[in-house]
Each structure stands twice: as C-alpha cells, then as structure tokens.
Amino acid sequence: MSFLDELVTSPVIQEKLPEATLETLSMVGLSSLLTAVLGLPLGLLLAATARGGLTSNALVNRVVGLVANVVRSVPFLILMIAVIPFTRLLVGTSLGWEAAVVPLTIGAVPFFARLVETSVREVSPGKVEAARVIGATRFGIVAQVLVREALPALVASLTVTVIALVGYSAMAGVIGGGGLGALAISYGYQRFDPPVMVACVVVIVLIVVVVQAVGDAVARRLDHR
Structure with missing residues (x-):
C-alpha cells in the first residue's frame, strides 16, 4: 500500500482527525477570544502609562511591563507545566482542550498586549492633540482615536497572535491538551504512524493559511488610508 493510500484509508485519520481538528479549533477560538478581551486593555494601559x-x-x-516580559520569556511548554495547579483550580482538570485554554491564554495575553501597545503608539500624535483640543475625555480619546485609528494594525496583531496560538495548541498535546498536537504525538510519533503525523501537519497548515487570509482581508477592509 502506498503512502497516499495509507493517508486516505487510515482508520485513525478517518475517526480521530475530525474530532482532533474540532478540539484544536475550539481551543484556539476560546483562547483567542480571551486573549483579545484581556490583552487589548492591558496593551492600552501600557501605551497610556508610557512616557x-x-x-x-x-x-x-x-x-505591568515587567510582568508581561517575564511571562513572555517563559517557554510555553514550561509555562503549561508551571500553571497546572492554577488550571486545575479553574477548570477542575489539567487534561483536555478546555484545560489547555488556561495556559494558552496566559501565554498569549502579554504577547498580544505588547503588539497592541506598538500598534497604538503608531497613531499620529496630531490626531490625539486634535481630540484634546475639542475637549474629548481620556476614555474618548482611547476609544474614538487610538483604537479606531489603530484598528487595522490591531487586527493584524490579533491575526499574528491567533497563528501563534495554533502553534502553542499543538505543543499542548505534549501534556494531554488534546487536539491535533495530541493526535500527532500519540499516534503519529509514539505509534510510528507517519500518515497520521502528515495529516495533522497538513490540517494545522491549512488552519494557519485560513486565519492569515481572513485576518489580512479584514485588516485591508478596515484600512481607509
């Protein structure tokens, strides 16, 4: 049987790949949402409190910058292991895709926050001054000027973060995080089944390609320069 035939007829791929793909999408989707909700205000805080x-x-x-830098500097595999007690406290278990959302979010929030800070700093100071002149509040300047003007860059930053989360989610399989990473390790590596490994890699690549394409399209749509 050829390698392509094994790839098509493998019972592991047929039965477990769809479930693993759904787990990865769920894991990345929920952690991306939490990262956006938590990372955006953190990044805005970093930008607002800077000189x-x-x-x-x-x-x-x-x-805040020190905490963000410390968390960002910890390798993700070590971070996952280090926060296992916290994960159990929140989720009740350290296994499965739901548990993997916790370290994924913790690891991605400071990363996204720094990207938000950079994006906001690129907004023209003249527009901020114009808003001040007409009496806009600080909250109004942040919401109506900084975030609005930096929106295309923020979308691009979130796209980069989501793609990073796809890679992190694969690593989560090492400690039982579920998803395509767990399938690739359990069957492709430990059971010496190359077609399973290839199938997982192909699906991960496709997810990244789709996320990048959607992110680029949305960023272009929002960019009115």
Whole structure:
C-alpha cells in the first residue's frame, strides 16, 4: 500500500482527525477570544502609562511591563507545566482542550498586549492633540482615536497572535491538551504512524493559511488610508 493510500484509508485519520481538528479549533477560538478581551486593555494601559502617554505613570508602566516580559520569556511548554495547579483550580482538570485554554491564554495575553501597545503608539500624535483640543475625555480619546485609528494594525496583531496560538495548541498535546498536537504525538510519533503525523501537519497548515487570509482581508477592509 502506498503512502497516499495509507493517508486516505487510515482508520485513525478517518475517526480521530475530525474530532482532533474540532478540539484544536475550539481551543484556539476560546483562547483567542480571551486573549483579545484581556490583552487589548492591558496593551492600552501600557501605551497610556508610557512616557508621553495619556496618563503617564512610570511605576505602573514598569510593573505591568515587567510582568508581561517575564511571562513572555517563559517557554510555553514550561509555562503549561508551571500553571497546572492554577488550571486545575479553574477548570477542575489539567487534561483536555478546555484545560489547555488556561495556559494558552496566559501565554498569549502579554504577547498580544505588547503588539497592541506598538500598534497604538503608531497613531499620529496630531490626531490625539486634535481630540484634546475639542475637549474629548481620556476614555474618548482611547476609544474614538487610538483604537479606531489603530484598528487595522490591531487586527493584524490579533491575526499574528491567533497563528501563534495554533502553534502553542499543538505543543499542548505534549501534556494531554488534546487536539491535533495530541493526535500527532500519540499516534503519529509514539505509534510510528507517519500518515497520521502528515495529516495533522497538513490540517494545522491549512488552519494557519485560513486565519492569515481572513485576518489580512479584514485588516485591508478596515484600512481607509
């Protein structure tokens, strides 16, 4: 039997690949949503408290920035293991895709927050000053000027983060996180089944390609420059 025939007729691929794909999509989707909800305000806080920001505060900026940098510097595999007690506290277990959402979110939030900070800093200072002149509040400047003007860059940043989460989700399979990573390790690697490994890689690549294409399309649609 040829390799292509094995790829098509493999019972593991037929029975377990769809379920593993759904788990990966669920894992990445939920962690991406949580990352956007938590990372956006954190990134805005970093930008606002930086020197020359709307509410410049060196102490807050340094503390928040230090925490973000420390979490970002921890390799994801080590982070997953380190937060297992916290994961069990929140979810009740450290196994399955639901449990993997916790370390995925913790690892991605500071990464996305730094991208948000960079995106917001690229907004023209002139537009911020114009909003101040007409009496806009700080919240109004953040919501109506900074976020609105940086929206295409924010979408691009979120796209990069989601793609990173796809890669992280595959690593989550090492400690029983479920999804395509767990399938590739359990069957493709440990049971010496190359077609399963190839199938998992192909699906992951397709997910990344689709996410990138959608993100690019949305960013272009929002960019009115």
